[in-house]
Amino acid sequence: MISYIIRRCLLIIPMLIGISLITLIMMHFSPADPASIRYGLNPEISGSARAQFRELYNLDKPVLIQFALWLKRVVSFDFGNSFIDDEPVIKKIGARLPATLLLGILSILVIYLISIPIGVTSAIHANSRYDKITTVLVFIGYAMPGFLFALLLIKIFAFDLGWFPISGMRPWYVEYYSFFDALKDLAWRLVLPVASTSLVSLAGLSRYMRSSMLEVLRQDYIRTARAKGLKESRVVYKHALGNALLPIVTIASMILPSLIGGSFIIETIFAWPGMGRLGYEAIMNYDYPVVMGVGVIATFLTLLGLVLADIMYALVDPRIKYE
Amino acid sequence: MSKEIFKNKQILFGLAVIILMYAVAILAPFIATHDPNTLNLDPKERLLPPSKAHWLGTDDLGRDLYSRMVYGGRISLSVGFIAVLILFLIGLVLGVAAGYYGGWVDTVIMRLIEVMLCFPSFYFILMILAFLGPSIFYIMLVIGVTSWMGLARFVRAEFLSLRERDFTTAARALGASDARIAFRHILPNALAPVFVSATLALGDAILIESGLSFLGLGVQIPTPSWGNIISTGRFYIDSAWWLTIFPGFAIVITVLSIYLVGEGLRTILDPRLKRL
Numbered sequence: 001m002i003s004y005i006i007r008r009c010l011l012i013i014p015m016l017i018g019i020s021l022i023t024l025i026m027m028h029f030s031p032a033d034p035a036s037i038r039y040g041l042n043p044e045i046s047g048s049a050r051a052q053f054r055e056l057y058n059l060d061k062p063v064l065i066q067f068a069l070w071l072k073r074v075v076s077f078d079f080g081n082s083f084i085d086d087e088p089v090i091k092k093i094g095a096r097l098p099a100t101l102l103l104g105i106l107s108i109l110v111i112y113l114i115s116i117p118i119g120v121t122s123a124i125h126a127n128s129r130y131d132k133i134t135t136v137l138v139f140i141g142y143a144m145p146g147f148l149f150a151l152l153l154i155k156i157f158a159f160d161l162g163w164f165p166i167s168g169m170r171p172w173y174v175e176y177y178s179f180f181d182a183l184k185d186l187a188w189r190l191v192l193p194v195a196s197t198s199l200v201s202l203a204g205l206s207r208y209m210r211s212s213m214l215e216v217l218r219q220d221y222i223r224t225a226r227a228k229g230l231k232e233s234r235v236v237y238k239h240a241l242g243n244a245l246l247p248i249v250t251i252a253s254m255i256l257p258s259l260i261g262g263s264f265i266i267e268t269i270f271a272w273p274g275m276g277r278l279g280y281e282a283i284m285n286y287d288y289p290v291v292m293g294v295g296v297i298a299t300f301l302t303l304l305g306l307v308l309a310d311i312m313y314a315l316v317d318p319r320i321k322y323e
Numbered sequence: 324m325s326k327e328i329f330k331n332k333q334i335l336f337g338l339a340v341i342i343l344m345y346a347v348a349i350l351a352p353f354i355a356t357h358d359p360n361t362l363n364l365d366p367k368e369r370l371l372p373p374s375k376a377h378w379l380g381t382d383d384l385g386r387d388l389y390s391r392m393v394y395g396g397r398i399s400l401s402v403g404f405i406a407v408l409i410l411f412l413i414g415l416v417l418g419v420a421a422g423y424y425g426g427w428v429d430t431v432i433m434r435l436i437e438v439m440l441c442f443p444s445f446y447f448i449l450m451i452l453a454f455l456g457p458s459i460f461y462i463m464l465v466i467g468v469t470s471w472m473g474l475a476r477f478v479r480a481e482f483l484s485l486r487e488r489d490f491t492t493a494a495r496a497l498g499a500s501d502a503r504i505a506f507r508h509i510l511p512n513a514l515a516p517v518f519v520s521a522t523l524a525l526g527d528a529i530l531i532e533s534g535l536s537f538l539g540l541g542v543q544i545p546t547p548s549w550g551n552i553i554s555t556g557r558f559y560i561d562s563a564w565w566l567t568i569f570p571g572f573a574i575v576i577t578v579l580s581i582y583l584v585g586e587g588l589r590t591i592l593d594p595r596l597k598r599l
Contacts, residue, residue: 014438022447026454139586143578145530145550147537148571151557159561261445265534269557279446280538283453291450298443306441 008307015299020070023292079293089293100274104259107197115202119209141203146262150196150269164192167271193270201255213244249313256305260298327591337583344577348396357387359394360545380565391547398548402463403529409467411521414474422482423505436472444469452540459542466528477520481513515592522585526578533574549574
């Protein structure tokens with residue numbers, strides 16, 4: 001078990017190499033020169049200042065040396081300073097991380113809380129009208145791009161009904177609120193972004209729960225339980241549900257990457273001050289150090305989540321033994 | 324099996340919609356009522372709601388939305404198709420290699436898949452397109468290269484079970500080469516489930532393309548695509564809802580149909596699911 005987790009953590013090494021390599025290759029082939037991005041067309045900045053800048057960021061060295069230097073910095077989580085405002089990258093990311101984690105963790109909770117009951121009930125009533133309706137809804141949710149769902153929510157619940165704010169997380173006036181009012185404001189602003197982020201994985205997970213439950217309901221021990229004359233509700237909720245829930249834990253490996261991938265779009269739509277929007281803006285501004293930092297942290301978070309899911313799986317299911 | 328396919332309403336509905344969408348995209352010049360790129364900056368022609376003259380209304384630059392959507396389908400559908408072709412080839416080759424040879428080849432490929440699955444691939448797609456400049460060719464390539472893992476795993480699993488079967492041993496006893504056994508004897512038996520996986524990947528590819536277009540990193544304006552029509556429409560969502568709703572509906576119905584076909588085929592192919 002321990003060795004399995006260590007092996008899983010070691011995956012981070014090829015990933016960091018991969019990210020560094022891709023970013024570097026991109027920088028190398030991109031038509032946009034980082035030094036010109038930093039100083040733009042500002043005539044005040046002389047050629048020597050540009051050269052100095054290139055030296056500072058090792059842009060004048062051969063690619064292989066640059067690569068080694070990048071790696072060294074990545075390992076120590078030092079991504080340098082942003083090209084745009086000279087702030088340390090790690091500080092910028094640190095400032096944005098809480099908003100992303102808040103959104104992500106709440107979305108995971110919502111996904112599990114909604115999809116498990118849907119999956120279980122539609123498996124118990126397989127092929128009933130209820131099952132067919134939820135299946136259709138789930139498929140539509142699956143086929144709907146997250147940004148489209150977000151826009152529909154904004155149109156209906158923000159513009160037409162006016163129930164929720166259109167965008168933003170902490171408006172300036174919250175400063176003057178009491179703690180509870182500020183919390184209430186935040187909760188109110190979280191509803192639409194969380195709903196939008198949850199949709200895609202919600203569909204996948206409830207489908208998965210349904211087939212897992214169906215699989216278990218077909219097992220011999222369920223037949224035995226029924227044959228013993230147990231009440232149907234006891235068979236379903238005591239004998240079947242526990243076993244059907246086990247594989248659901250590992251499904252985090254599917255949810256996490258899609259959550260992080262979705263955050264780049266959803267945070268941009270809702271002007272959410274998270275890491276996804278930071279990454280998107282950095283990409284659009286060719287702010288290479290920030291792009292790189294966000295890439296590394298996003299990968300790191302995904303991996304961390306996966307290792308946690310593995311550990312949880314081993315804890316809930318004593319039969320699981322990782323080699 | 325073909326009989327079952329033609330009796331399955333879910334598959335028939337999905338297939339009908341997909342064929343219709345591709346037909347519209349191919350025949351776009353004959354079906355469009357206006358030129359998709361002709362601007363009409365007359366304020367009276369801009370952001371018009373659906374009417375007889377403009378079936379689905381006009382956009383912020385006075386262009387006919389219906390015609391832009393007809394042409395926009397070309398982008399979404401062709402990007403999806405080529406991207407799936409690329410991921411199909413990569414996934415097939417790596418999956419066959421892993422499943423047929425096993426051993427260290429399998430280990431290396433499975434590690435690669437694990438690494439790729441943890442990568443925030445959407446972020447990398449964004450990065451590559453932003454830095455190298457968005458072009459339809461890069462979009463197809465990048466989507467293909469970042470999403471072959473599911474298919475490769477599918478192929479591998481099929482090969483692992485099929486290579487132990489008697490017909491494979493028989494072929495080997497007759498002196499067939501590795502490549503011949505893999506591609507002539509095993510592959511045809513593995514193709515059906517692999518095809519299902521590719522169908523689902525087509526839906527995913529179309530969704531990714533729409534997301535990229537929405538962020539402004541897909542095909543560039545003025546060329547229309549469903550995603551970039553919505554990315555303009557989002558600024559008028561309160562007043563000109565048709566700019567978001569109609570292209571959004573086109574994406575959802577197309578991807579939904581693709582998933583319906585894929586799921587329908589899977590139910591037919593998997594005898595365990597059929598008993599339900």
